[in-house]
Amino acid sequence: MLYATPNLHDADQAVLAEIGEMRDRLRLHLRTPRRWEGQLRRNLTARAIAGSNTIEGYAASVSDVEDIMVGEAPIEANDTVAAEIEGYRQAMTYIQRLAEAGDDFSYSKGLLNSLHFMMQGHHLLKRPGWWRSGPVYVTSAEDPTIAAYTAPDPEQVPALTGELVEWLNEGDLDAPGLVRASMAHLNLVAIHPWSDGNGRMSRALHTLVLAREGIMAPEFSSIEEWLGRARNTYRYYDVLAEVGGPVWTPDRDTLPWVRFCLRAHHQQAQTVERQVHTTREVWTGLEQALEQRDWPDRMIYALYPAAMSNRIRRATYQADAELSEQQAQRDIRELVRAGWLTAKGEAQGRYYVAGPDLPEEITHGVREPKPLRDPYA
Template identity: 85%
Template structure:
């Protein structure tokens, strides 16, 4: 028996409708391919990867994650953190591919174990891709000697995971996709099938369900970034403890968990919608500024991340703009001389940020903070 999908109330349906409206607008924005879309998708994926790993104590900056994604050595992340990020990146890349798989796709225990091996394969002593053989206790944040949650006995894991796969393929198909994804997340983390990596796997499965349901591309639909913010992480653990109970208790009410996830999706959708809008406006403003200066428009691929407050690496610019190494170097040097980029670091650690002469109106708009609306207020 798994934790069961709850009945929704009118307020939950109203929040779902607002999320759907934001997703519809996002799909409209993405219907026509834009030159900035690739960089935006990479940044959103990096934010998701950084958020999910931060929850587990493997903190890396979004720029470092982007570097790892494109094969560059990160500036700050340790080798240990880099290995964790690379594993999660590999699993997320496969999830993005599975979003486009045809009708032959099916959930299975084997698929979950394969994703777990992609994510945790660098920990061979922890038997990635194999069920745990012993008990699992999630300890209290205040006192590690206290078990805040005890997972089901190891002998039950294969059967419960098979039941979850069966439910994913055919259970509660009339429930909204966000609700099904949230329930998949809850049940996998509650079963805790592996010795390590259960939280990250559960969040990745959440994103995979949304991707397979066609909600929107995985990089635009997940809540890993939102969950990785400190205050939200505390709430995440609290609601899992409230709903999951001190031991495996699938008869408990799961509505608080669904409401937590709907709030996360609503606020993440707000943030993504804002980022898409800002990206479009910043790219357009940079395009006009580059044209006025008589510079080639390929330089937008270097200027855009700098204007958004991120760093630029020569190799990444070279790949994004499809240039030779020499041409990329010349462009970067020209932008530094013009004061539109500023060089930081040395040798292999060299990177570039917004320079003092990059039009201030462009960078200020990209960095202006705005509040997120609470979806369950006002209904």
């Protein structure tokens, strides 16, 4: 028996409808391919990866995650954090591919274990891709000697994961995709099938279910960035404890968990919608500024990350703009001389940020904070 999908109330249906409207608007924005879409997708993927790993104590900046995604050594993250980020990146990349796998796709125990191995393959002593053979306790944040949750006995894991796989393929198919994804997340994290990496796997499964339901591409639908914010992380653990109980108790009410996830999806959709709007405005402003200076429009690939308060490295610009190393170096030197970029760091660690003379009107909207609306308020 798994934790059961709850009946939704009118308030929940209203939140679902609002999320649907935001996603419809986003699909409209993305219907026509645009030059900025690749960098936006990479940034959103990096935010999701950074958020999920931050929850587990492997904090890395979004810029460092983007460096790892394009094959660059991170500037701030240590080797341990970089290995965790790279493992999660591999799993997320595969999830992005599975979103387009067609009707041949099905969930299986092998798929779950394969994703786990991608994430945890660098921890061979923890038997990545194999069910745990011993007990698992989720300890209290206040006192590590107190078990806040005790997972099912290891002998139950194969049967429970099998039941979950069967439900993923055939269960509650008439339920909204966001609700199915939330319940997949809850059940996997409660089963806790592996000795480590269960939280990240559960969040990744949440994203995979959304992708397979056709909600949106994984990078646009994941709530991992939202969950990685400190206040939301605390509430995440609280609601899991409230709904999951101190031990495996699948007859408990799961509506609080689903509402938590719907609020997360609503607020993350607000964030993504604003990010798309800001990207479009900044990109347009940069195109106009480059035209006025009679600079080649390829330079936008170097200026856009800087204008969005991120950093750019020469190798990343070279790849994005499809340039030779020499041409990329010449372009960046020109932008530095003009004060539109500023160099930081030395040698292999050199990167570039917005310079003092990058036109203020281009970056104004990036720095303007706006609150997120609580759909249940």
